[in-house]
Amino acid sequence: MKVRTRFAPSPTGFLHIGGVRTALFNWLFARRHGGESKYVLRVDDTDQERNVEAALAPILHGFRWLELPWDEGPEVGGPFAPYFQSQRGARYQIAVDALLAAGKAYRDYATAEEMDAERKAAQSEKRPFQYSRRFMAETDADRARFEGEGRKGVVRLKMPREGKLVLQDLVRGAVEFSWAEEADHVVQRSDGSFIYHLANVVDDRDFEITHVIRAEEHLSNTPRQVFILEALGYPLPAYAHLPYVAEPGSKRKLSKRKLEAYLKNPDFAEVHRHGTAIAAAIGLEVSPETFNPVIVDFYEQVGYLPDAVVNYLVLLGWSLDDKTEILTRAQMIENFSLERVIGGPASFDPAKLLAFQAQYLRALPPEDKLREMIPFLERADLIRPPVSDETKVKIRRIIEALGDRLKVLGDIVLQARFFFAEEVAFDEKAFAKRLLAPGAADRLADYREWLATREVFEAARLEADTHEYLAARGLGLGDIVHAVRVAVTGTAIGPGLFDCLEIVGRQVSLRRIDRALEKVRAPRP
């Protein structure tokens, strides 16, 4: 079956995580059907007055980063161009004229105040609001009269006032609406511009969209769209209304405007804090507008892998079976189906996303890690381009030593700092615990002298020799290792000590130990 799906972002400047999930399902559905099937990107900019290009760029960038290419749309064009609603006004005018000619729409001259008054009256009488059509112009004479009064007209849909619509939704099954509940929605504003719903259905028809896969909040908009479609004699696409992506730990719709509130969620806060630390280390200016785990940019900036993000998102509302969680793109494409999309909202869990990310990074080949992490080190000013082969060897060694402690690419700048800096700042708590403990400094001093005599400063050898050293003195590894670690790395946590010693090197290690010892002996302030 040849299928055409679309995602229709409005250029807001941000790619929202919920939007990506919707786009992903559209993309997968089209890819699933293969052949001539297409996924198109259409820009919903019917009422944009600002710079569409600037507001669209981050969105397109996000999709490129996620490797979710569109077959037709902005920048790539296609047989139905233009793909910008702002450029399709003439087409919409034809549709509105046809609606008017068919008696499915009318010109209306009610002012906003008059409309409001009717609405309020209905409300206070506790009856459903239905417009009286008092200012409907049925004839040219009516029209002339209203306009003579200085009124500005809009075009409204003349909705049926009886009967019902049974919508077959691919996710929800049959959904019933009664026409009388539907308002006479405006399709063309008094300034001549067009309302989204009109543009939307006309475009879907023109772009030959077969499946409208969109978020649930559009479900209640569907009757009026169906009405327009039928009034125009256009075929109906199949509809699939996806559950929306909800806030962490809640069932409310995720919104990018509520960063403050989400930060009260511990997992969300931790992911945000982690990202902020990386941003600070690489000198990235963060504004709450963009640097927010609800916005896709965040993940690119701190070094998540696109595959991890996509894998996490595909599982928000869809599943393959009872156990498969890690899926390649090929597996997703092969297995995706709307039948397995769930009906209820799924809340966004940044902790689980991080778990996917950690798993993907763990599986990334060392050469790829190296290539991807170098830019982070450069931005953090830990290394400078051009990166010599010698430095690359060192970085490769560091990445290996850090191992699974690296969860996102940006972690390298948080965790590898002491390998590059000349001096380390001691973590005060760790220093107190490990170096000010009784006997610790003396043992460290002795070990330092022994270390200075080592000719081969290589991890495996150091470890083996250290064990001999300790055995000869009747000590255990635990008696020495913590103090050495804090002295050399500044902190109590990190890679294996002997890896650290090797990478830091003899000279710098000894110097750092000396400094730690000086600090121990310095009079307490």
Added chain:
RNA sequence: GGCCCCAUGGUCUAGCGGUUAGGACGACGCCCUCUCACGGCGUAAACUCGGGUCCGAUUCCCGAUGGGGUCACCA
């Protein structure tokens, strides 16, 4: 409030009439261990409620409750 949608552990989910209700994230504990991380093992943790239908309901139907979406000359 009207209309519509949804309902399995804290979270993501499997389940499509009979299961010790399965997996994952997270939490906790133990093991591994120089710390941390990884890994291994284990523990706690769920079918919203009430009616039907049926020999039998988490599963089907109805209702209630709860949650959510939507009701613009926004998209």
